Amino acid sequence: MIDVEGFRANVGIILTNQLGQVFWAKRIGQNSWQFPQGGIKSYETLEQALYRELTEEVGLTRDHVEILGMTQQWLYYNLPYHLIRHHKRPLCIGQKQRWFILRLLGKESDVRLDLSGTPEFDGWRWVNYWHPLREVVPFKRKVYESALKELEPLCPALKRPA
Known part of the structure; x- marks a missing residue:
């Protein structure tokens, strides 16, 4: 879905584990890393697009995650x-x-990069919450920084003691 200004509507996914680390995925056949993301179809809500992309790219379903915020x-x-x-x-x-922050409720072994007919990733790892800002392609860096800053307070493992 491309709007009149030429921007494609998309959901971004920041998946966290119990330690507050984030899921960092390697683009298939490249040395390029990113968060899972994908386009929103005209008939989908944001949440429907989130779950479809999560399943297609990472192999997880709504039962494997909890939405912490957007x-x-x-x-x-x-x-x-x-x-x-x-x-x-x-x-x-x-x-x-629109970026979502999720917490993994399932096991790491639930992650499957090969469920789609055209996989987007061929590797993944857990990294420090702010690590992606060092590795993401430069033209996405400001968006990543904005999303991480806004959603950081919603990640329970990153909350500082009072």
């Missing part, structure tokens, strides 16, 4: 010029995303 506003990033598909219509110049 960003209040859309967060935007522009694609670098060389990644814009100038011949496609409607033209997509970037993404607008």
Whole structure:
């Protein structure tokens, strides 16, 4: 779903474990790491898109996770010029995303990267909550930083004692 400004609606997923670490996934066949994310279909709610993407990309279902929260506003990033598909219509110049923070209730062995006919990831690991800011591609960094800052207070394992 691309809006009139050229931004594709998308959900981003920050999956946490009991230690407050986040799920960090390696793009298939690349040395590029990111959080799971994906487009919202025209007939889907944000939560429906979240669960579909979670299952397609990570193999987890709603029974494996608990939603802790979501960003209040859309967060935007522009694609670098060389990644814009100038011949496609409607033209997509970037993404607008609503980010969810989830807690894993299931086991690590529930994670399956191979359930989709076209897997997006071929590896994953748990990393420190702020680690993704060091590794994500530069054009996504501000969105990642905004989402992590806004959602940090909702991650129980990161709460500081009073």
